[in-house]
Amino acid sequence: MRRSFPFSAIVGQDEMKRALLIAAVDARIGGVMVFGDRGTGKSTAVRALAALLPPVPAASAGYQDGSARKGKVPVPFVDLPLGATEDRVVGALDLERALGAGEKAFEPGLLARANGGFLYIDEINLLEDHIVDLLLDVAASGENVVEREGLSVRHPARFVLVGSGNPEEGELRPQLLDRFGLSVEVRTPGHLPDRIEILKRCDAFERDPDGFAATWEKTERKTLRQLARARDALPGVAVPDEVLGYAAQLCMAVGADGLRGELTLMRAARAIAALEGVAEATPAHVAAVAPMALRHRLRRNVLDETGSTVRIERALADLAQAA
Template sequence: MSVPYPFSAIVGQQEMKLAILIAAIEPAIGGVLVLGDRGTGKSTAVRGLAALLPTMRAVRGCAYHCDPAGRMICSDCARLRPARVERVPVPVVDLPLGASEDRVVGALDLERALGQGIKAFEPGLLARANRGFLYIDEVNLLEDHLVDLLIDVAASGENVVEREGLSVRHPARFVLVGSGNPEEGELRPQLLDRFGLSVEVRTPTAIAERVEIVKRRDAYERDPEAFASRFAREDAAVRRRIERGRTRLAELAVPDAVLERAARLCQAVGSDGLRGELTLMRAARAAAALDGAEHVTDAHLRQVAAPALRHRLRRNPLDETGSADRIERAIGELFEPA
């Protein structure tokens, strides 16, 4: 098994790393979209996340690694209660662009059907991703029929397969993480709206930063194990922050004053619907939990405002500034003292 590039070894790209950590603490955030130039560490950051995540409790032998204490479980686990429990890694599953629908949703197990004459279900990528992360590189190039499928499953948290005499229903709750280069095509609005946070990454301009990135990448390619060991302590510290953040999340309440500020900000920038406010609230609370803060403050709100709102703004033909600039301008007007 190849050694992933350590998350802590990624130079810069603070907004992207924060968004990924927030999604690890609060899955209800709705996923993370990372758009930007090629070669800026988008897929590296996501794949490095797998090594950071704490293990989770699951029903032993379950193909969907159901939560033994969860409400949404598969039919097999429902019959097994009380079930034997094991700790398993949180799945981080890649969905290739060329994947067939059968590979994604699951299909008839042909080996058992032909060899034993038994109609059995072979779980797909959505089953493997349950309670974890589903990663799609070049998500803006994903075929339309798979986009429709993902939208349905993301909304319901359940995968339903009815084909070839099979009728299967199983939990499929995952954090959707997508990356891509916007120059190669835009994302469909229906799928874009499903992402909680949207991050923009750009090629670094500082010479010292570029040199450090090249040096680290070269060291990793020469000896991945030795390079990973250099950052093992930093990655372990990040893992502890995630664990503590998950514990603190339930204890943190968002004050009404912060909620009102979030609503005013969404109104000021013209955010569509109310998902902006919900995402701001959840992201600010997760950022506070990650910091170990006692309360959610305006500072946390400002920290997550751009990734939570930039993909929800209506286009204004009279305003040529980017969405992030519009958000920063609105923040300056709302948060700074009159």
């Protein structure tokens, strides 16, 4: 099996890596949307994180006969192609066999394969809206239901949904974008030493994947331990009323619609606190995740041409000054 580039060896793109770690700690965050230039390591980062995580129990086959395969498998990483049909995504029922033999014959789709792992969609802004809607519904519920001609099959489909796209090639509908938990922006590195370091690491990996991976093994193990501790600690991390109030004030200040912004801020701040190994989330944790949790939830203001990130940073500064 082809070795993945080590997650810890990815140069820069700190916001994207942080968002992926948050989503890996708490899948309820609702997935990650990555906007930016091509060739900036988006799919590499997701694939690398999936490869870093410890093996998981083999995906349950309970949607067919109630049995489950034994053993463990690598964390799934499923790449959903743009031309995928709905049947390929959700799975297909064999109606002939069902009606003739009275059996619920089900062919699992990509959602079943992604259970327990990551579902990655490149250029999600070019995917048909009804497929994106379906994916977001399943990602939120953790369950896929397939219904045909009065027959119904359901199976677990718990995965971290990661979409990527270039805004220049078409925007995702605001109603769909709002349902992603986090949104990050990646850019081609503009710092010369970073570009040189990326070239050196890519070349070293291509020449000797195993040797390069061995070089980063200690750092990878450290990241893995941090993730494992954060997942275990997450349920016990407190979010005081003061922090909830701060999150709500921030959302009101930037004009975020609905309550998804506050919920995401709360969950992401708790996940960051768990990653840092502290027992209580603070306003500083909220501020750290605010741009990625809110930038895709803001209405465009015709009187304010500044970007969403700048508006959020300005609101954070105003709140800090008022404190």
